[in-house]
Amino acid sequence: MTTAVAEAQDAHDEHHGPEKGIRRWLFTTNHKDIGTLYLIFSLIMFFIGGAMALVIRSELMQPGLQFVHPEFFNSMTTMHALIMVFGAVMPAFVGLANWMIPMMIGAPDMALPRMNNWSFWILPVAFGILLSTLFMDGGAPAGGWTMYPPLILQTGDAFPFLIFSVHLMGISSIMGAINIIVTILNMRAPDMWLLRMPIFVWCWLITAYLLIAVMPVLAGAVTMLLTDQFFGTSFFLAAGGGDPVMFQHIFWFFGHPEVYIMILPAFGVVSEIIPTFSRKPLFGHDSMVYAASSIAFLSFIVWAHHMFTVGMPLSGQMFFMFATMLIAVPTGVKVFNWVATMWRGAMTFETPMLFALAFVFLFTIGGFSGLMLAIAPADIQYHDTYFVVAHFHYVLVPGSIFALMAGAYYWLPKWTGYMYNESLGKLHFWLSTIFVNLTFFPMHFLGLAGMPRRIPDYSTQFADFNMVASIGALGFGFSQLIFVWVLLTAKKGAKATDRVWEAPRGLEWTVPSPAPYHTFDTPPKGRVMQEAFE
């Protein structure tokens, strides 16, 4: 397979190495460069959003107001969410998609390389705009990331900037998603039929369709906010005949598929890693595909479970409650498949596997608290409490973020050509896992005891658990610096082999490590394909 690449490089003279200096990154159309840009960008956003989380947790360490004004506190919760969702988690998965999908399906690059460059470079602009609102009159948006009109329309100068940055994020995601679908459907190697595709590719294909279906709906909703504020429409202004509850419906029609946009690629990553370190093929490959598709379909008909308390007919509550619980079935299929993959496997516990295992266990906890929230009568008690905060952080931090970390450690040797420092990786894993639980587990208790979310101050009976959560958050935040250390020392380890691990499956392991600038100029055939999937 190495020869195939070398041959291709000789045969076509348009294949050259990367340009030098900053031009390489500004004008690149190479999927590996763009993948790297996405990953670095999302890591920076992860630390910015994380710093905001630490402001929140520092303020909440003790009852009373210690460090920040309540308005600024609200800005922090709003910005933390927007940055983590749109700036960290989503671009990180797009980065993995850019790097890995062409190599996994035997394509030379993404299908639309110039659009690929665009979809990345829009992002720094979007987040530059969003972050600049911190310095504007009236402060950064403080109405929550759900942008509920009666709150968000009170935003000061930052309001139009918020809307335009959301537009830009949406445009970037849609372009990225189109690129991924076209690549997967049109650029597969001849022997890569659809159901042979690795699960990571499958999950991304489904995610990309979700993105195209719902990001425009969000764009529409924020455009309505914009025209309500500046152009005399009354979509959400009651005095003009509008209804803010309608905003919630439109927002969550986007918002619920959005949460699967953040978790389906994570399912894909974990489904690649567990088989490798269990030294067995993935159990139930096809059922994983069908499960992911069912989850994607169901995500469109459950949105109102986010708004059980707005007042809804009983039949509506019942429908959304049962539809939501139905999602536990395909999700359960996935969890059981991962467990069955490990069953009697010759398991080893390198850092990627540790993160993947923690993902399976801790994501499932988040799934269970989600089921509790799905119960409409119980949700009226849990709604807008820290129980909700605990739930979605369990599925997002030890869920999506752990899967991203697992993926980064898993493919890092393929990207750099060297083994990362395994002891540092393990240290990173153990500190992250301990602290993430210390942070978010007590929040379940706080929520059940009635502590509301999005408040800078609280009743003294909540003090102890908040102290524990804040210590956990500081610990988790600073443990992530170990990951930066791992990246900085990534090229100091032993030379990585082409296969990197003992028994990985997939085409990406048939190219040299580090992966050359251009791979699969000619599609892989017969023997290579068989070796990759033996």
Add this chain to the structure above:
Amino acid sequence: MNDNAEKRPDNANRSLTGKLLLLAAVMFGFGYLLVPLYDVFCEITGFGGRTNTVAESSRENPDFSRSVRIEFVTTVNEYAPWEFAADRDSMEVTPGKMYYATFTARNLTEGKKVAQAVPSVAPISASGHFKKIECFCFTNQEFQANEERAMPLQFIVDPDLPEFVDTITLQYTFYDTVRVSANDGS
């Protein structure tokens, strides 16, 4: 196959990209389509306490076998400079019979103000059966400086009101229309 691979990508990519872009555009439109859909849905189900905001006609057809309690709730929107209250908190009514109620509002400012009252009915199952024949909420209400005025409501509770409903809450929120009308343009 090789031939195919040479020719296929460009055209196929272009047409698939076009279709996906179209899908994105359609979904953008769908977001807007949700607005009228939501309105229709609310009108049919009474979801969100939706109740008529233009006059409805209804003949008197009293059903003396039962009585229903109507409760009035008034709210003034955060930034609206009014006092606004119902003249009485509640009344017992016979379904199918016409009733009158008055609400009083006072402009607390030294300038002309225009208000809009927005009604809402609970429970949802009653909202379609509470028929306003005449209501101050059907139009904007103009107030001179410091003006205080009584405003009429005329309504019939439909005798088809479900058996289990014995109390209906009618709620009005008073809004300052400045934001809406200032933007009105025309």
